[in-house]
């Protein structure tokens with residue numbers, strides 16, 4: 001019989017799935033080994049990542065944002081590594097806060113390692129997040145998978161992305177394929193790699209290999225990086241035209257709509273779904289420590 005249980009929920013955004021662990025006072029010890037155990041699809045609950053829900057004031061990395069955002073999304077990849085930002089995760093995080101009655105419907109702010117993000121949510125509708133500006137450093141990168149290489153665009157959405165336009169999404173390989181990139185110095189902390197094809201005017205499709213999680217069925221920051229990279233490739237820059245540019249991005253797990261504004265801000269709209277809740281056996285979890 002276990003001595004205590006830790007509440008959790010499971011949710012996804014365009015099938016990028018997360019274990020959600022509410023811990024308002026930041027009382028839980030969640031080293032990488034514990035996160036990896038929880039995200040393990042056979043030995044644990046399973047997820048592409050973990051959303052640790054903490055009051056900003058209670059977390060050393062977020063206390064300086066507490067006045068702007070009551071809640072901090074302490075995001076972890078499936079291997080337990082830390083990332084600056086997760087676009088699908090922040091929508092699911094906001095949905096959890098709404099369902100738990102911790103925020104009102106409508107607009108809220110969420111603290112992340114990538115700064116404070118403004119979120120707009122309706123009770124059962126899509127969620128829109130103001131993701132901030134995309135940064136395109138211009139450094140040349142190459143991505144390689146299964147012996148094929150492409151030039152890629154380096155795009156930061158707070159976390160790093162390499163966006164490669166390919167002829168066929170099948171070129172991104174299969175589950176055994178591990179893309180690589182170069183030169184290594186461009187991404188000292190690793191990178192998320194997106195493979196993109198055109199579907200129509202301002203409409204693309206992508207697959208993604210995420211840093212710390214492997215191939216996932218969606219990546220919100222990746223879709224933003226892809227939309228901005230596709231716009232620049234198409235000669236579209238809202239800062240120059242003065243008009244917003246909207247791209248539809250299809251992913252294996254669903255569709256995200258990305259709009260870049262003349263001030264450089266990027267909005268992402270998509271679903272956020274809670275699918276289950278339960279309790280983690282703390283004795284089992286302790287075996288991962």
Ligand SMILES: N[C@@H](CCC[C@H](N)C(=O)O)C(=O)O
Pocket residue numbers: 016049077082083084085086087088089159160192210211212213216218219220221222
């Ligand atoms: N799936 C996320 C991105 C999660 C972080 C990424 N793996 C990284 O290490 O930067 C999204 O929806 O943005």
